[in-house]
Amino acid sequence: MKRAGEILKEQVLAIIGIILGAIGGYLYWHYIGCVSGTCPITSSPIMSTIWGALLGGLLLSMFKKDKKESK
DSSP states (O other): OOOOHHOOOOOTHHHHHHHHHHHHHHHHHHTTTOOOOOOOOTTSSSHHHHHHHHHHHHHTTTTTOOOOOOO
């Protein structure tokens, strides 16, 4: 069973992507947003931040190197 520290080391790119994506999502809402309030994602700072975090985590997790199991 893996320890929490080992899991964090393996997922460091995804964690960085989540943090950067959340910041980017919030900044997108703050500076661009949706004036009319009818946009489901960009009209709310919470939804914009969540979507940014999701996309950032997915984007940077693509660059994770897979470890080959040695026998």
